[in-house]
Structures are given as structure tokens and as C-alpha cells.
Amino acid sequence: MKSVVMRDIGGPDCLVVQDVPKPKPSLGEVLVKVTATGICYHDLLDRAGKLHGPQAGSILGHEVAGEVVELGQQVSGLQIGQPVVLFHRMFCNQCQYCLRGRQDLCRNSGILGSNRPGGYGEYVCVPSRNVIPVPANILPEAAALAVCPIGTSVRAVVTVANVHPGDTVLITGASGGLGLHQIQVAKSRGARVIGITSSASKEEIIRSVGADEVVISTDLKFSAEVWRLTGKQGVQAVLENVVSSTFGESLRCLAPNGIAVVLGNTEMKKVELDPGLVISRRLRIEGSGNPTLQDVQRALHLISSGQVKPIIDRIVPFSCAAEAHSILEQRGVSGRIVMKGWREH
Known part of the structure; x- marks a missing residue:
């Protein structure tokens, strides 16, 4: 063969x-x-x-x-x-x-x-x-x-972050293979979605899959703009597909008791963590990766029903x-x- x-x-x-x-x-x-x-x-x-x-x-x-x-x-x-x-x-x-x-x-x-x-x-x-x-x-x-990237997105959005209607979800690397599907899965849960990208040329495709807001940040210092877009309330969940150059900003975007779901490690680098921020806002940080068989079945349903393209x-x-x-x-x-x-x- x-x-x-x-x-x-x-x-x-x-x-x-x-x-x-x-x-x-x-x-x-x-x-x-x-x-x-x-x-x-x-x-x-x-x-x-x-x-x-x-x-x-x-x-x-x-x-x-x-x-x-x-x-x-x-x-x-x-x-x-x-x-x-x-x-x-x-x-x-x-x-x-x-x-x-x-x-x-x-x-x-x-x-x-x-x-x-x-x-x-x-x-x-x-x-x-x-x-x-x-x-x-x-x-x-x-x-x-259906398994990766959509099943992986279902795992992060539905199972780990447990996104509910009315939640605001922030997605870094929003134009990537994971990000574009995470946006759709989050929208299928009734969430408001803010996508982060460093390239203005990616804004159109990020919006086309359902993102409510797109923040273009060439220097990846986006927390102030996210704070403004949420009326200084922050987001309930961050889906971190980049991590190495965005993690600190993502944590600053979280509302009290918010969750940062870590999926990416594109540059294979360690990141710094501000314990005071984590403690004062009672933040949660959880890793997510491969889906389970149940997550894949959910992904296939979302694709078959047209909720995720x-x-x-x-x-x-x-x-x-x-x-x-x-x-x-x-x-x-x-x-x-x-x-x-x-x-x-």
C-alpha cells in the first residue's frame, strides 16, 4: 500500500x-x-x-x-x-x-x-x-x-469548563484548528465568545464561525480590552490554546471562580504564575486534552445536526x-x- x-x-x-x-x-x-x-x-x-x-x-x-x-x-x-x-x-x-x-x-x-x-x-x-x-x-x-479537534473542543468546553448559557468564554489562538471549533461548541452551549488573535487578517473567519467579539492584539496584551468588553466583570472560562505568550493575560481576564482550561503548549515553554491573582479571585486551572468516547459521540451529534461545521x-x-x-x-x-x-x- x-x-x-x-x-x-x-x-x-x-x-x-x-x-x-x-x-x-x-x-x-x-x-x-x-x-x-x-x-x-x-x-x-x-x-x-x-x-x-x-x-x-x-x-x-x-x-x-x-x-x-x-x-x-x-x-x-x-x-x-x-x-x-x-x-x-x-x-x-x-x-x-x-x-x-x-x-x-x-x-x-x-x-x-x-x-x-x-x-x-x-x-x-x-x-x-x-x-x-x-x-x-x-x-x-x-x-x-470529529475526534481531534472537535472532540477535543467538546472535552474542553462541555466537560471540563462546563460552559452554561450566558457565560462568556475567551479563546486564545481563535483562528487555529482548535479555536475555530471551540467557538462553535461554546456557541452551541449558549455562551458569548471573545476570540483573541494577533492577526487582523484572521478576524473575518473568527467572526464567521460565531465569535461575538474579536480582539486583535499584536503584542498579546489583551486583558484590558477584554475587561472593557465584559463591563469589568471578566469571563467565566478561558480556553488557552497558546499559553506560552498569553497565559498571564488570560488569567487576568477571568472573573472570580473562573476557569482556565489549558490545551496548548505550542512553544514548549514554562510560564509564570501570579499566585496572588489565583488566590484572590479563586481561579481554577485545569488541563484538557484527548476526548473520551462520550465526548466523541457528542461531537458527532453536533456535526450531524449542523451545530458545528x-x-x-x-x-x-x-x-x-x-x-x-x-x-x-x-x-x-x-x-x-x-x-x-x-x-x-
Whole structure:
């Protein structure tokens, strides 16, 4: 089968198209023909060797939609030809976290495309418990985003921040793959949304997905303007997709007992924390990441019902994976780049 393979750790040019053996499902596994794969910033960090996951010869890709083509022994509940999306976190389904529905916390696990071959190829093999049927009205390119970034957004907005109607939610990195979907999820909860961006050119797309206010802050000193927009009341929740250069400002924007949900760490830097601010306003800080299976089901419902529209910047063939990584690395994207189909390159 054709695959995009990492010939080494490094830049986008490390991604090359090669023929590799087609996987065979073992006991309890399912073989899926890949129809679409999204490119996440996590893929870039993996490729660059910053997350200690893939090695030379690895196949990246955890945002995978496809079609069931073969069932391993003892697999039930799935059918050949069924459209599916893959839950990208491998989980044991036996530990205390899995038994509580917290698949995102399973320690006996890995990530599709990081610790096992992912979706940058024609076929991928995964445990049957990672295969989630997709409603018929969702296209493959949209389904590919149901787990990450949309499921991740549902996890942050609904499950962690517990956003309610009338809340005001602040989103940093609002034009990114997470931010544009978080805006929609927050609006589906009846919230007012303020998006933060450092680029005036991104204002239109941020507003187009439902943001009520957009703060353009080239120096990322936005707390005074947010305080003004909220009538000096602050926001109930911040979804922090940037963190390294925004965290202090985000905390200043929070209302008493507000929550900062930390999702990003794009520059892999430590940040300073003002304990006095946290104590005086009784602020809460909580990390959020992979969704649970329940979060993904909520995400699929939001997509199927039209409450959330997957934001796709462009669709490119798998053979253009290196170019797509380069574009994403240069921050030239609003939403996701999705790969579909193969052509000579």
C-alpha cells in the first residue's frame, strides 16, 4: 500500500511516499481503508522529534476517517463497508480510568500515528474498540475532525469548563484548528465568545464561525480590552490554546471562580504564575486534552445536526503531506488541512 513515511526525524522534507506492506488485522482488530486524514499540529511536533514518539520509518496521522474493509477474529458490532472515525488514543479498557469512562487518562496506551502506524497511508489497523461508526450525513473530510479537534473542543468546553448559557468564554489562538471549533461548541452551549488573535487578517473567519467579539492584539496584551468588553466583570472560562505568550493575560481576564482550561503548549515553554491573582479571585486551572468516547459521540451529534461545521482550510492529496506540513508550520492555515486521495508527485 502507499504511505507517507517519516524517513527520519526533522523537517517537512522528511516525509516521503513509499510502498509498505498492507497491515493484517489480528485478534480483536479492524482493518480500515483510509478515506481522509487531518493534519494536526501534534503531527509536526512528532515529526520534529519533540514528543519522543515516532522514529524513522513511522507513519504519522491520528485524525482518521475511513471505511471498514476487514474484521479480525472476535470482532462484533461493525460491518464491512461501514464509514467510521478512529478514536486516536489507544486504551486498555481494563484499568480504573477506562472503567470510569476516562479513556483519555489510560496509562497503558499510546497515540495512533505516534506509537503505532497511523493514517498517512491507504490502510490502518486498530483495535475494534477504537472504531466509531459515523452518521451517514457526515462526509469523510468532516468525520476526520470529529475526534481531534472537535472532540477535543467538546472535552474542553462541555466537560471540563462546563460552559452554561450566558457565560462568556475567551479563546486564545481563535483562528487555529482548535479555536475555530471551540467557538462553535461554546456557541452551541449558549455562551458569548471573545476570540483573541494577533492577526487582523484572521478576524473575518473568527467572526464567521460565531465569535461575538474579536480582539486583535499584536503584542498579546489583551486583558484590558477584554475587561472593557465584559463591563469589568471578566469571563467565566478561558480556553488557552497558546499559553506560552498569553497565559498571564488570560488569567487576568477571568472573573472570580473562573476557569482556565489549558490545551496548548505550542512553544514548549514554562510560564509564570501570579499566585496572588489565583488566590484572590479563586481561579481554577485545569488541563484538557484527548476526548473520551462520550465526548466523541457528542461531537458527532453536533456535526450531524449542523451545530458545528468542521473548518477545513484546504484538501490536498496524501502525496502533498510534506508541503502541507510546511504550510502549517508557517502558520498559513485557518482550520485544518485534510488529506484525501493519492496522485503521482
